[in-house]
Structure formats: structure tokens, C-alpha cells
Amino acid sequence: xxDVITLFLFNIVIYSIPLLYATCGEIMVEKSGSLNLGVEGTxxxxxxxxxxxxCKADSLLVGVLVSFVVSAVxxxxxxxxxxxxxxxxxxxGLTITTxxxxxxxxxxxxxxxxWPYLRDCVRLNKSFSQIELPGLSRIPVIGKAFFSHNILxxxxxxxxxxxxxxxxxxxxxxKLRAIGENPGAADSLGIDIVRYKYLHIMFGSGIMGIGGxxxxxxxxxxxxxxxxxxxxxxxxxxxxxxxxxxxxxxAIIGTFVFGFFNTLRVYNMPLATAFPNSLGWLSKIxxxxxxALPFIVTLLVLIISSIRSKKTGGSNSPxxxxxxxxxxDR
Amino acid sequence: MAEADYAIELRDISKSFxxxxxxxxxxxxxxxxxxxxxxxENGSGKTTLMNMLSGIYTPDSGSIFxxxxxxxxxxxxxxxxxxxxxxHQHFKLVERFTAADNIWIGKKDSGFFLKKNRYKEIEDxxxxxxxxxxxxxxxxxxxxxxxxxxxxxxxxxxxxxVIILDEPTAxxxxxxxxxxxxVCRRMKExxxxxxxxxxxxxxxxxxxxRVAVLRKGEYVGTVExxxxxxxxxxxxxxxxxxxxxxxxxxxxxxxxxxEVRDLCVNSDExxxxxxxxxxxxxxxxxxxxxGIAGSGQxxxxxxxxxxRKAKSGKIIHKGQNVIGKNPKEISALGIAMSFIPExxxxxxxxxxxxxADNIILKDYSDTKGPLVDRKRARxxxxxxxxxxxxxxxxxxxxxxxxxxxxxxxxxxxxxxxSDPNVLITAYPVRGLDINSSYMIYDILNEQKQKGVGVLFxxxxxxxxxxxxDKIMVMCHGKLQGVVHASKTSKEELGLMMTGAISLADVGGxxxxxxxxSAFTEEEWEEAADLGDIREGDS
Numbered sequence: 001x002x003d004v005i006t007l008f009l010f011n012i013v014i015y016s017i018p019l020l021y022a023t024c025g026e027i028m029v030e031k032s033g034s035l036n037l038g039v040e041g042t043x044x045x046x047x048x049x050x051x052x053x054x055c056k057a058d059s060l061l062v063g064v065l066v067s068f069v070v071s072a073v074x075x076x077x078x079x080x081x082x083x084x085x086x087x088x089x090x091x092x093g094l095t096i097t098t099x100x101x102x103x104x105x106x107x108x109x110x111x112x113x114x115w116p117y118l119r120d121c122v123r124l125n126k127s128f129s130q131i132e133l134p135g136l137s138r139i140p141v142i143g144k145a146f147f148s149h150n151i152l153x154x155x156x157x158x159x160x161x162x163x164x165x166x167x168x169x170x171x172x173x174x175k176l177r178a179i180g181e182n183p184g185a186a187d188s189l190g191i192d193i194v195r196y197k198y199l200h201i202m203f204g205s206g207i208m209g210i211g212g213x214x215x216x217x218x219x220x221x222x223x224x225x226x227x228x229x230x231x232x233x234x235x236x237x238x239x240x241x242x243x244x245x246x247x248x249x250x251a252i253i254g255t256f257v258f259g260f261f262n263t264l265r266v267y268n269m270p271l272a273t274a275f276p277n278s279l280g281w282l283s284k285i286x287x288x289x290x291x292a293l294p295f296i297v298t299l300l301v302l303i304i305s306s307i308r309s310k311k312t313g314g315s316n317s318p319x320x321x322x323x324x325x326x327x328x329d330r
Numbered sequence: 331m332a333e334a335d336y337a338i339e340l341r342d343i344s345k346s347f348x349x350x351x352x353x354x355x356x357x358x359x360x361x362x363x364x365x366x367x368x369x370x371e372n373g374s375g376k377t378t379l380m381n382m383l384s385g386i387y388t389p390d391s392g393s394i395f396x397x398x399x400x401x402x403x404x405x406x407x408x409x410x411x412x413x414x415x416x417x418h419q420h421f422k423l424v425e426r427f428t429a430a431d432n433i434w435i436g437k438k439d440s441g442f443f444l445k446k447n448r449y450k451e452i453e454d455x456x457x458x459x460x461x462x463x464x465x466x467x468x469x470x471x472x473x474x475x476x477x478x479x480x481x482x483x484x485x486x487x488x489x490x491x492v493i494i495l496d497e498p499t500a501x502x503x504x505x506x507x508x509x510x511x512x513v514c515r516r517m518k519e520x521x522x523x524x525x526x527x528x529x530x531x532x533x534x535x536x537x538x539x540r541v542a543v544l545r546k547g548e549y550v551g552t553v554e555x556x557x558x559x560x561x562x563x564x565x566x567x568x569x570x571x572x573x574x575x576x577x578x579x580x581x582x583x584x585x586x587x588x589e590v591r592d593l594c595v596n597s598d599e600x601x602x603x604x605x606x607x608x609x610x611x612x613x614x615x616x617x618x619x620x621g622i623a624g625s626g627q628x629x630x631x632x633x634x635x636x637x638r639k640a641k642s643g644k645i646i647h648k649g650q651n652v653i654g655k656n657p658k659e660i661s662a663l664g665i666a667m668s669f670i671p672e673x674x675x676x677x678x679x680x681x682x683x684x685x686a687d688n689i690i691l692k693d694y695s696d697t698k699g700p701l702v703d704r705k706r707a708r709x710x711x712x713x714x715x716x717x718x719x720x721x722x723x724x725x726x727x728x729x730x731x732x733x734x735x736x737x738x739x740x741x742x743x744x745x746x747x748s749d750p751n752v753l754i755t756a757y758p759v760r761g762l763d764i765n766s767s768y769m770i771y772d773i774l775n776e777q778k779q780k781g782v783g784v785l786f787x788x789x790x791x792x793x794x795x796x797x798x799d800k801i802m803v804m805c806h807g808k809l810q811g812v813v814h815a816s817k818t819s820k821e822e823l824g825l826m827m828t829g830a831i832s833l834a835d836v837g838g839x840x841x842x843x844x845x846x847s848a849f850t851e852e853e854w855e856e857a858a859d860l861g862d863i864r865e866g867d868s
Binding site: 173181186190 | 384386387405406407410416418422423424425426427431432434435436437440441442443444484488
């Protein structure tokens, strides 16, 4: 019975980590004052190229680096359009999502039978296997659930914390937030807005890409012609940014909530069997409902977030988000 | 005078936006350690010119000399390096940051990690320049005057030798303005050169050493302040003689048109913005509303025209209860409002719509059939354009392309066109030059002579005393009293505005209650209270 709980918690972490990458990346983008709706597409591109490169080189590190770089390039395209060419951010973001997912299917279909098998990549598999944190992993129930994961899980939490430190404790972070709040003010102080925005959008997009790669690896790396690995997670991440109130540390908790509902989709039966008296009802709910649950929760979260921000007198949303900055604008 | 005695010299500077020439061959110089006033009507290119000095715009042609050397200023960063700092009309501050952080973000050697003692460091720098700032206070919680001080400290911190102030007094009270002028004099003594843009001639006369005048994007000339007067400056600025007198015509007063009793209104934040106010307006009079910015004027206006739900209170129009009516029904009664917010465009006009479309925004649905009657709109728009002398390429031009004064005239023109009997106008001359301001005063006087009751929420006390029949003073949402404009003084109003004296309840007679009210006291008692309605429908 305890094993079921451990497994359940373990899987919550597994399911929430890609969202954490995506949410942290999007928070970084949004803090610079840009709203990138292309998370889904950016993740898809990062996933497919990171996976192929990782398998080719049989190295997780290569996979991560390639997914980061490729997604950062996607971020630079978003930047080129919205910063340099002053295109509408929403339209550009949506385009990136459409194209990104299409590239995923295009590459997958083109490779066909040549698509690599993850199980052949021995070294990659080894680096993606679980690492038990000494001491911590011995704690009953939660030790195995939280402290026995692959390297990318730990890295996600570290990245979330580092980004928080960067925003709150460094001068460059402060300048970045100033750009997201009032680019005119930042500009008048001689901060190079264009450079800051490009770099942070690219970096944020790169992190999204790692999240995409993680999803691919977690699903065993098999290409399916009907379903993209990312499967709507990119959209959930955009909602999670609001739920986390633009804080990467809050995002750790926020993504955990989503991980919970996702895990429920897979583990409703084992839970019902293990606790027939209290959770037996779980088995009576149709599977489709559990599949829809994360998105229903997204909707609820958005409602809760807007009520909350109304009560506390405003969210932490960057003031200038979504508005292109043009110095000579009259 | 040797060239290097000029802190800044501009030669043949030109700048156009599209086909509009904002600046044409401007020549201007600023001596070291002087205060130069830059004077000109709206749209005369003052701000554009200064934005070229501060690196926001780059000139199309011409050259800039600093300390006798030619320089190119292509970004705000360049301007900072050459020791030019600008305090913009719309403050360039991050509202969510503290005072210190707003300065810190522009610091070059700030290091990677934020220093814990940065608040202290900024406070020290500020005090070295003789300013007292609260480094940990968030800008969002600051008054306008505090924000402005912070802006000045900011440019001084970055080593600015030349400080440009763009309409700094537009949003300040008299006392705050005096404080600002003291600061300017102090900066001048410490060797800074200052350019100050303002519309207010009395301030120009008070603070400046010389006055440079622009007219329609061209440089008219520079005069010594001590050798000129307000009349001459106006003439230079407008290009012809302007009568600087406001006539207050005496009208036969009607019974109260609009009566407000015990009105309480909440602000957006939920605090009480209008606190138990009573007042009335008669036809053929202008009732001024004086008060420090943010004393509840906006909430009062919005509550009267039905845009904001009042907490409690009663509003009677021509003996008819307006409680529970929506803005459209209230507007149909003949109560019109033109409110000019600080950003001028925020309320009442749709910036991207054309002049004509904005004019029919209120009554487009009065035409028969499903289609909008554009022909009528264009005709009405060109009538208003002609009547108010609005400068616009055509009635199809989007409103946001017009200069501030013309935008305001469009708004006022639309409200007057609806033939109101009560006209509420808030800050109608905000940021307007003298010529346009007097035109607006004339319009208000015309309305008054037509028997309209005008509620005039204003800023300039001199103007209010000259224009209004009565002035009511608000302080923190409370009525401080209603005085006859001919029997009051600026000083008295100033004291009432700050709450130092209150004439709201003199000898048991409550101010703002009409003796010849349209309702008897019993009827007032019975009249539905806004509070009841609100609870009823929500």
C-alpha cells in the first residue's frame, strides 16, 4: 500500500518536471516584457532535435545542449519578429507553435523507420537513469518518491531556484525586470533593451526546449504519427506562469499540482485497488475524464488566479507585457 | 562670449515625423549655469527638440555642440555620457520598484549581485545633492511631487550637468511648485544648467534667466527674462496679440439643476474617495472644484454620470431622481462629462478611431437602420473642427495622431454638441497652451450664457478665481466649503485644499445645500439612496 503512495508521488514529480522547465522558461521570457505563446512549438522543436542528436551521439549532455540551442534559435526568431520587426507578439507566438509542432511531425515522418530507438542508446539511457541522493533517498515513503530521480529532475529544480536568485538578487535581474515593467524607463537609463530582450527570450526558450526533450525521453522516445510528445503541455505552462504569479519558485509548487492531476490519469486504478474503501470510486470515473483533467484544472487555475489578483490588488504580471517597445513611438 | 561658455548649442536642427515637420532649423543655446525657459504652444516642437537632446529621437539634420564640441547623440546612453539628463513629463519610473532600485538600474558599476546596502548608498548620494528621499519606498506609493523629486535625483546621480525638465509643474500644487523652484535655484548655484519647459507664463517670469520661444516648430528667438513681460512672451509664442483676460459674465441664475447630497464613493482600491459630499449647480453658473490632484475629483465625476457606483448618497437632476440610471440614460437627461485624465487620451475617446467616429461615439445608435450614418458624422465633425479651430489633416484622421490640445477640443466639442444642460468638465486645459486654454474658457463661458450649469474641475487657482462663479474645495474626498470666487483668494483656497481650514459647516449652516432645492426636505428623506439600489441589484 505504501508502495502505491510512493509510486504515485514519484510519478507526480516525473509529470511535473517538463512543466517546470517550460514554466521557468516562459517566466524568463515574460519578465522581459514579451508574451511568447510559442511554448508548445518551441518545446516540440527542442524535443525532436535534442532527442535525435542525443541518440546519434549516445549522450544525454549532447541531447540537452542541442535541444537548448535549437530552442534558443526558435526564441531568436520570435525576438527577430517581435523586437526588431515589431510584429504582433501573439500572432508570432501562435505561428511558432503551429510551425514547431509541424516540424516535429515532418521530421518524424521523414525519418520513418530510421527513427532511433532509445533502448539502443546505452550511455544515454544510463545518464537518464535514477540517481539516489545519499541519505535523503532512505527516508521512508518520500525518500524514493522525491530523492531518487534522473539528473534532469534535479536540474529543473536547481534552475528554478537559480532563476529566482537571478531575478531577485542580481543587478542584471533587476534591470531585466525594469524592462518588463517600463521599457521607456529602462531605455532612458541607457540599458540596452534589445540585447537584454533577445538574450533572455533565447535563454528562456532554450529552457523550454530541455523540457521538451525530457518529455520525449520520458515517453520512451518513440515517434507517434498522431500525437506530439508535448501534447498541450506548452499551453498549460503559459497558464502556470499566471498561477505561479511570475515566480519560478512558486512554479515548483504550481507544476506539482498539475503533476498530481496528470498522475491521477495513470494511477487512478492502482489507487482504487490499494485503497478500495476510500478511493474505490476512482475506478468508476471514465478514463477520458482524467485525460481532460489537466486542462479543466488549467481553466480553474486561471479563474482562481484572477480572483486572487483582484483581491490582493493586482498580480505580479510585468506591466509592459505583450507591448512592443519602440523608442520613437509618439 | 566664447563658444565654450555655452553648455549646449543647437544649430539648424530639423526633425520630421512622416510628412509633419516637428522642428525646422532650430538654433538654440544654453549658457552654463543658467535656467532657460523653453516656451511654445502645444505642438510647437518643444518636447521633440528636447527628446533629441536626451537621445530619444535623432535629428534628421543639424548639429549639437556640448561645451563647444560637436557631438552625436543617438541613444539615451549617449545623452547620459554627455551629461544631459531629462525629467520627462510622463515619469520614466518603474512603479513596482523602490526609489533606490529605480536609480540602481541605471548604475554602471552596480556589480552582478545586488548589494544589501544599496538603499543606504542611494540615500547618501541623494543627500549629497541636498535631497531627502525614502530609498525603500515603492514608487507606486509616492505622490506626484515625490516621483518628480526622484526623477531629478536620478539624473543628478548619473552626473547630469544639463537638466531638462519637461512641463514639471503641470501636475504640482503651488506649494510643490515653489519647492521645485527652490531645487532648481539650488542646482543652478551648484553649476548645473537647466532647461525648463512650461506653459505657465508667471512661472517663466519667476524662475528663468532667459526665455527661448518656439512657434509651429520654428525658432522665434530668445529674450532675457528681466527685459520682457507676459504680454510680450505671449505675442512671441502665438504670433499675435492675445487678450489675457477672462470675462465672468453675470447670468440670471435658475433653480438648482443638479443636486447632490451626502455622496460617498469608493476608489478603485476600495478606500473612501468621496466622503459625504453635498453640492448643487444652478443653470448659468460655473461651479469650480478645487483640490489637490487625487482628492476624489475623478470618483466624484464618475459617480455623477453613472460610470461608478456610489456607496451611498442622493443625486437629483431637475427634480428628478437619477439614482439607478445607467450612463446612457443619465447622458440622455443632458448631463455631459468631459474628463481629461493625466495621460489625456485615457478616457472618453478611442485613440485609433477617426475624429468623425469619435464625435458620433455617443449617439451613433440614434440613426435608423443597422448602418452607421458616416455622412452625418463627417458633417458634424467638420462643424466642430471649424467651430473649435481644431488642427487636423482631416476628420478621418485617428485621434491619437492629433496633438494634445486638439484631442481635448474634440472631446469637449462632442460633449457640447449633445446640447447638455449640465456640463462636467475635468482638467479641460490640462497641458494646453495659452491660446487653446483661453479658447476653452470662452467655450465654457458660452455654455454658461446658454444657461448650462458647468462643473469645472481645475488646477490653476488664478484661472478658477477669474472664471468660476463659485468654487467648492475638496480635501481627501471631503467638502471643505463653497466660496464665491469674487470673495476668495488663492491663499484661502490653498489652505482649504490642504485641509488647514474648513468652511463646510459655518454657524450650523451646512455648505452645499440649496435653499430653494427642487425637493422638500421630506422628499429628500424619501428619495431612494444609491446605497439601497446597489444592494438591491447586486
